[in-house]
Amino acid sequence: MDLKIVASEDKPPKTSTLKRNNERPRQILNAAIELFCELGFEAARLEDIADRAGVSKATIYLYFESKEDLFFALIRENVVPMVDETISQMESFEGPASDFLRFKAHTLGHTLAYTNQGAILKLVVAESRRFPEIADYFRTEVPERGIENLAKLIQRGIDDGEFRPCDAKTAAALFMFPLLMNGIWMNSLGPDTVIDPGLLIEMHCENFIRGLTL
Amino acid sequence: MDLKIVASEDKPPKTSTLKRNNERPRQILNAAIELFCELGFEAARLEDIADRAGVSKATIYLYFESKEDLFFALIRENVVPMVDETISQMESFEGPASDFLRFKAHTLGHTLAYTNQGAILKLVVAESRRFPEIADYFRTEVPERGIENLAKLIQRGIDDGEFRPCDAKTAAALFMFPLLMNGIWMNSLGPDTVIDPGLLIEMHCENFIRGLTL
DNA sequence: AGGATATGACTGACCAGTCAGTATAGTCAG
DNA sequence: CTGACTATACTGACTGGTCAGTCATATCCT
Numbered sequence: 331m332d333l334k335i336v337a338s339e340d341k342p343p344k345t346s347t348l349k350r351n352n353e354r355p356r357q358i359l360n361a362a363i364e365l366f367c368e369l370g371f372e373a374a375r376l377e378d379i380a381d382r383a384g385v386s387k388a389t390i391y392l393y394f395e396s397k398e399d400l401f402f403a404l405i406r407e408n409v410v411p412m413v414d415e416t417i418s419q420m421e422s423f424e425g426p427a428s429d430f431l432r433f434k435a436h437t438l439g440h441t442l443a444y445t446n447q448g449a450i451l452k453l454v455v456a457e458s459r460r461f462p463e464i465a466d467y468f469r470t471e472v473p474e475r476g477i478e479n480l481a482k483l484i485q486r487g488i489d490d491g492e493f494r495p496c497d498a499k500t501a502a503a504l505f506m507f508p509l510l511m512n513g514i515w516m517n518s519l520g521p522d523t524v525i526d527p528g529l530l531i532e533m534h535c536e537n538f539i540r541g542l543t544l
Numbered sequence: 545m546d547l548k549i550v551a552s553e554d555k556p557p558k559t560s561t562l563k564r565n566n567e568r569p570r571q572i573l574n575a576a577i578e579l580f581c582e583l584g585f586e587a588a589r590l591e592d593i594a595d596r597a598g599v600s601k602a603t604i605y606l607y608f609e610s611k612e613d614l615f616f617a618l619i620r621e622n623v624v625p626m627v628d629e630t631i632s633q634m635e636s637f638e639g640p641a642s643d644f645l646r647f648k649a650h651t652l653g654h655t656l657a658y659t660n661q662g663a664i665l666k667l668v669v670a671e672s673r674r675f676p677e678i679a680d681y682f683r684t685e686v687p688e689r690g691i692e693n694l695a696k697l698i699q700r701g702i703d704d705g706e707f708r709p710c711d712a713k714t715a716a717a718l719f720m721f722p723l724l725m726n727g728i729w730m731n732s733l734g735p736d737t738v739i740d741p742g743l744l745i746e747m748h749c750e751n752f753i754r755g756l757t758l
Numbered sequence: 759a760g761g762a763t764a765t766g767a768c769t770g771a772c773c774a775g776t777c778a779g780t781a782t783a784g785t786c787a788g
Numbered sequence: 789c790t791g792a793c794t795a796t797a798c799t800g801a802c803t804g805g806t807c808a809g810t811c812a813t814a815t816c817c818t
Contacts, residue, residue, distance in 0.1 A: 473733065511728075
């Protein structure tokens with residue numbers, strides 16, 4: 331792509347505060363996310379990540395132990411906080427369970443389909459067999475906590491007579507799976523002419539609630 | 545440089561040659577499937593594939609042009625025939641649409657969850673951005689044909705008054721997505737203690753039909 | 759001065775793909 | 789039947805390129 335002329339015409343835009351050290355990890359991580367999502371873990375080259383972050387490859391090693399550590403940080407810094415937020419939303423929610431499901435289907439559904447959150451999911455799923463410790467961390471922090479909390483909400487719906495009795499955990503997973511698959515789809519094979527993600531989310535939402543309602 | 549045209553076919557009518565040559569491509573392909581599914585395309589080494597197939601690496605190149613060709617052959621030889629079969633089942637089916645959905649949910653659901661078909665899906669999804677031609681081939685041969693035909697069946701259900709009116713293609717995708725995600729899940733993060741794949745398939749099946757029924 | 763931040767240049771391992779050569783079996787002239 | 793020839797199947801050893809990770813050196817900021 332761009333070969334660097336050795337010296338000459340060095341940085342004219344002299345950044346006064348070179349104490350950007352605080353931002354460096356974030357810059358590098360963002361570049362890593364983009365490239366991991368585009369190419370997969372193996373095929374993403376550290377040198378390209380460095381280029382995109384505007385640093386040299388060696389600088390990455392000032393802030394991260396290894397390529398794998400970068401992958402781990404991605405989950406720790408980006409995915410887990412999002413789950414935390416969802417869970418606290420869920421805990422403070424008081425209306426009918428179906429209202430929350432509608433809200434969540436639309437927000438999460440669109441986030442997964444139209445941002446690289448879907449690509450991150452695809453990435454984790456693709457690499458999980460090769461990085462068991464990362465997969466373990468992800469599994470316990472994301473799906474297990476997420477499903478558990480969503481199951482609580484659905485169980486409340488069942489107890490309140492809003493939903494018919496069923497296994498709440500399975501129902502929670504069943505609520506999530508089309509949204510997750512939609513996100514993976516849109517970040518791999520899609521977008522295509524066959525599936526309209528917005529329509530699918532909408533239909534899933536109504537069909538799921540309809541099927542679950544007494 | 546390469547004048548290894550393999551064709552030149554004028555079969556002697558009676559050659560009782562014990563050539564195992566016929567089996568070689570299948571042996572190699574099976575080994576490739578296993579390793580691609582375990583490790584992903586990049587991380588799977590051709591030498592390991594060769595070892596598992598009981599041949600040398602150079603032998604692979606007698607039957608396949610490149611590593612990527614091996615990936616392509618995997619889809620052509622394994623995935624597409626399965627879709628063909630499903631479609632012909634669907635076309636010859638005559639009972640209520642919901643019966644076929646139940647049948648398909650269970651057979652396909654279990655195949656994806658408990659065989660490496662789910663891992664193959666995971667693989668295709670993971671690598672599709674890096675191999676656009678393979679992704680195009682897969683998309684047109686598998687999801688597009690599959691969804692189109694399933695949509696026909698669902699449309700018939702709508703026309704017959706079995707289901708309530710809705711967009712049949714979206715409904716078809718919505719029927720498939722939990723089964724696909726379940727297959728990917730079981731071949732990446734799962735199996736785990738949170739999700740029971742069999743229960744999920746069963747519940748999806750009933751909930752989906754219930755939601756769609758008038 | 760001296761610690762913190764950064765990098766260009768390098769290395770060592772790895773791996774897809776190649777090639778010259780071996781092995782085995784079929785063909786056929788004598 | 790035999791030995792020379794040929795076609796097919798296969799492989800060990802190599803190459804050229806790639807890339808994660810290292811390190812000696814340089815620059816900046818108290």
